[in-house]
Amino acid sequence: MIRVLTNHGSNQPEVMDRERRASELAKDKAITQLLADLAEAPSRLRGSSIRFLKEHATSMKHRSRYQSVMTFVAELKKRERDRMAENDRFTRQIVVLNCEVAADALDEAESNQTELDEENERLRATVRELRPALKTAKAGRPGTVKYAALTAETRKLKAVAQKRGEWTGLERPEKRLMEECGICVSKQLEANLQEGAKSADTTVECAAFVQDNDELRAEWMKSRAEVENVRTEIEGTGIELRKKDAELKKNETELKKKHAELNKRDAELEKTKAELESLKRGQERKGRSAAPKTMTDGTKSTAVKEMQTAMDELDERSQQDEAEDKRLKSKLRKLKGLVP
Numbered sequence: 001m002i003r004v005l006t007n008h009g010s011n012q013p014e015v016m017d018r019e020r021r022a023s024e025l026a027k028d029k030a031i032t033q034l035l036a037d038l039a040e041a042p043s044r045l046r047g048s049s050i051r052f053l054k055e056h057a058t059s060m061k062h063r064s065r066y067q068s069v070m071t072f073v074a075e076l077k078k079r080e081r082d083r084m085a086e087n088d089r090f091t092r093q094i095v096v097l098n099c100e101v102a103a104d105a106l107d108e109a110e111s112n113q114t115e116l117d118e119e120n121e122r123l124r125a126t127v128r129e130l131r132p133a134l135k136t137a138k139a140g141r142p143g144t145v146k147y148a149a150l151t152a153e154t155r156k157l158k159a160v161a162q163k164r165g166e167w168t169g170l171e172r173p174e175k176r177l178m179e180e181c182g183i184c185v186s187k188q189l190e191a192n193l194q195e196g197a198k199s200a201d202t203t204v205e206c207a208a209f210v211q212d213n214d215e216l217r218a219e220w221m222k223s224r225a226e227v228e229n230v231r232t233e234i235e236g237t238g239i240e241l242r243k244k245d246a247e248l249k250k251n252e253t254e255l256k257k258k259h260a261e262l263n264k265r266d267a268e269l270e271k272t273k274a275e276l277e278s279l280k281r282g283q284e285r286k287g288r289s290a291a292p293k294t295m296t297d298g299t300k301s302t303a304v305k306e307m308q309t310a311m312d313e314l315d316e317r318s319q320q321d322e323a324e325d326k327r328l329k330s331k332l333r334k335l336k337g338l339v340p
Helices: 002-040 047-056 060-139 145-164 174-180 185-286 290-338
Strands: none
Touching (some): 002 185, 060 185, 185 290
């Protein structure tokens, strides 16, 4: 029995060493799987998994991979937040520009309408002032009350001359009869001529007023046409701005798709790296010959080249994103230039 205890005691360190290696292998496998999950979908990992990685990924290999993955994830999140903030800023600027254009157009239309109302009121006042003069100018024409009164007086004088037997039937006998009756026909005619001249002046003034009114009306119609043109131009600008807004949203969707593709490719790279590490550990444990090691090194070199190619593609996509941002900013400056 003493021999059994001695044998058990001699085997106990080996058993403990085997258990320790198995525990470390399981922990290493769990850390590798968590790192792969973190690279594939960072948002799906719980806080306990992150804390486990922080506590147990203490080796240089795991620590460097953990730091690189977390740095890349933080950079992606920051870029996404910056992209969303930039798109929100563009959207707000477009809305502000639309409001400013509409407000300027309404102010200009109201100002033009106010000026036209004032001009129309002034024209109405002028018409009210000139209306009595126009009536006076029309009073001395045939068909008016004053002309009929003069004709009746002439007939009365003619009847008196016929009763006296002084009617000769010659042309305009009324002048001699009116002179005999003490009526100065020449003065009356002169007064009538002067009044007619005044009426003619008034008529000319009324005609000039009508012409001015027509010119003002033409200017008013021209201003109204200009207002309509400005309104049409504003509507066209609004349509163009809405098109630009739709294009910005489309670009935002494309950028999100590109980010998803980059995340997927990075996950594939991490998976390939994990497989390479696993193969390397297996070969080290089995103690293979130099030829398979050379093959492993070649496989590792191929994986490194693929990873470098993927990183180059990531840099190229980042440059394309920056170029797209510059293009969007240039379009926004052009849209600002459309605002009067």
